[in-house]
Amino acid sequence: MSENGQPVLEFRGVNTHYGPVHVLKDVDIEIHAGEIVCLLGGNASGKTTTLKTILGMVTPTSGDIVLDGEIVSGAPTSRIVSAGVSMVPENRRLFKRMTVKENLEIGAYLRDPNDDLDADYERIYELFPRVKERLDQKAGTLSGGEQQMVAVGRALMARPKVLLMDEPSMGLAPVLVQQNFDIIETINEAGTTVFVVEQNAKMALSIADRGYVLMTGRIVLADTAEGLLANPEMRTAYLGEVED
Template sequence: MTDAEPLLRLRNVSTHYGAIQVLREIDLEIRRGEVVCLLGGNASGKTTMLKTILGSVVPTQGEVLLDGRRITGLPTQRLVGLGLSMVPENRRLFKRMTVRENLELGCYLRRDTEEVEKDFERVYTLFPRVRQRLGQRAGTLSGGEQQMVAMARALMARPKLLLMDEPSMGLAPVLVEQNFEIIREINQQGTTVFVVEQNATMALSIADRGYVLQTGKIVLADTAEKLMSNPRMQAAYLGEL
């Protein structure tokens, strides 16, 4: 079940880099308990959307709201404290640090020590390979293992909303399927998820709803099931709409 009030809302958001407009009057919402995906090709504005949500880019128009509170332009550290957590593109682990040290960075703002220990056990259950690699330097892991650590690190913040940037990038097809199954399980355990992804088929297979972004504008928005069967979907996704 999802609440009526969106957990995250972008209202009439436009973003520029200098004179270049990247996002155009974006209206988007994510309700509690959902998996929502944002689809689009290269240079569609997907990464800028995430940067705008996370405060590293300030929109030139509109506002971003979390739990009804305006968070537009707040620094990323503040947003982590308010319940946002990110699994970045290409994982971006601290490669010289151990897996355990990377996980500890995910919960550096938390002071609820007993609950933190429970969350360590939770991520070890989700990612048994992570438990096996705790003392190993993160840079020596395979791509699939690094993705697991990046997801586990983000979960250690115990987020209200987990943001994921291209979780399938650089992974073998079998690992992509495993990855998305874990994302589905994370959601079923109570975490709302926003997946930004080029792999439309995989993203829509686990999503409740989806948005399609083209040249900075949302051109389609619907339930995942309806997007899958929408004849306009392929045209929009390939940039022909």
């Protein structure tokens, strides 16, 4: 994808702290329109903090988050979401007791009430015809795969410039993981920029354009997906391959 022009979302030397603990250390990330970018890393490497920082749930102590040319770090979550970021949380976390339709409505919570949302619903039904069949069903009664579709649909209702995905493979059966990544590819082909945070490096790199590797809060590797897949260090540390 295009490396030129202004990134949609950019981390510029971001540092964050939880109290005295230094979590993110001088993190630089660039995400360009139309890309799938993945952030890889093990437990406690700072992946979730990265997402929370984008959404304004954690404020960086230094450095800037730039969304579409505008510095958004320090702004409240609601402003950042309406500026064009939305998230599919880890484990989907739908509002299980609400209907599918109500879940989608919450996704559009910050949209201008005068906006015509019908087009957005139609787009989601087109991507996921099964969602349409289940509109009046409680989200908690859906199968895992359908829930994932609703979670993605809910995030898309905000019409994001960048869609954040938190650990789409977490705690799922292999078939479902594959299904999830198929969903990501589908929505990316439909024009959404995606930022995936993932432990399962092999899976993530199979669909991503570029990837970053985060280790104890520092970006240690940044390359195209092919480059990372070929990197010997990656192969042993993250892709679980034994050196031959």
